[in-house]
Amino acid sequence: MTRAFLTVPAARAGRVRPGGSAPRSRRNRRARDLAVVGLVTAVALAAVGCASADDDKDPDRRSFALEGTTLTVDSDDSALDVVAADVREVRVTRWFRGSVVAGGEPRVTWAMRDDRLVLRVRCDGLVADCSARHRIEVPRGVAVKVEEKDGRVTASGFEEALGIRTEDGSVTVEDSTGPLDLRSDDGSVRALGVGSRQVRASTRDGSVRLGLRAVPDRVEAGSDDGSVTVELPREDGDGVRAVYRVTAETDDGAVDVSVPRDPTGAHVVSARSQDGEVTVRSAN
Incomplete structure (x- = not known):
């Protein structure tokens, strides 16, 4: 949503007295100008609404x-x-x-x-x-890239590659299986109920939460300022217990990793935050 307010310039300052202050008449006119600007803006806001x-x-x-x-x-x-x-x-x-x-x-x-x-x-x-x-609505079988400057983005149902980048807004993806590359400069990032094998999700300001329903090959999740949570399946599609190679780090916050780990495992998970809690756990 766009809401713009244009400031009307105040009266130009007059000659300054030796003591450092403008003449009283100049100051009074400036005060009146500012009052008029405030009144006009208030009336305009009431007329426009939201x-x-x-x-x-x-x-x-x-x-x-x-x-x-x-x-x-x-x-x-x-x-x-x-x-x-x-x-x-x-x-x-x-x-x-x-x-x-x-x-x-x-x-x-x-x-x-x-x-x-x-x-x-x-x-x-x-x-x-x-x-x-x-x-x-996008035809099935088509890969999608989204470039959003100001606004939230939701996406669902994709089997092909999906990339989303917002400069100011949240990102939410559901029910998708294709590779995901999700980024926000200012907003939370969510990927819930996804079966993607390759997931990259990051934000500069906000939290990241990933909920995977299929054992991934690689996950990279990060935030400069916010918590990071990654939820992983306990078993693969054949009912075999899943084991993960996990790197979890934060500069300021707690780290909690509760999934089975193997430093040489094939399923690689990286979760990092500069300022926030990091959690890697099994999905319920």
Whole structure:
């Protein structure tokens, strides 16, 4: 969601007296200007309210042809729900609400450019309040890369490789079996009920939690500032007790590893945090 507030410049300062303060008349005008700015902003806020994409009861829908076997989603300011589905084209449903005071009309755009789905929200003004959400249905068998600048991302149902990167927002993946590469600069990362053999998950600011339902070949989980939790199966698909080669470290916090360990094991798990607890345990 975008909420923008444009500050109106105060009156230019006048000549400063030798004692270091501006003339009283100048100071009074400056105070009045600031008061007017505050009043205008307050009135604008009351007029705009708080936008929510969920209030859009008549969403837009569009389908896009996909030429290759990899889809890149390029979004700058929207919540995204990305799902694998029984469709032949990429289907997008868009919810949007927005208001702008003393600015251009808010608008959203979508386009497919060389198998790159580009989603944009434009919301600029004195007081701007916009909220967008997209549901993206992807044909099965297609690998997906998501590049989100500002907004949370959820994904589910993927058997092919799935990569998600957000600059500001959480990442949640469920019910997927393809390789996962999940990263957030500012937000939590979750991969729950996944059967992926290769998992990389990291965040600079937030927690990481991985819940695997299949014994992985390699897991790398890390956070600069937050806890890291990795839950692993007790047995493989043949009912054989799973043993893991685990590296678990933190610079500031507790470390708890309760899964069977083998320093030469084939199932490699790395869990690290600079500031937070690290837990590697068996899934319930």
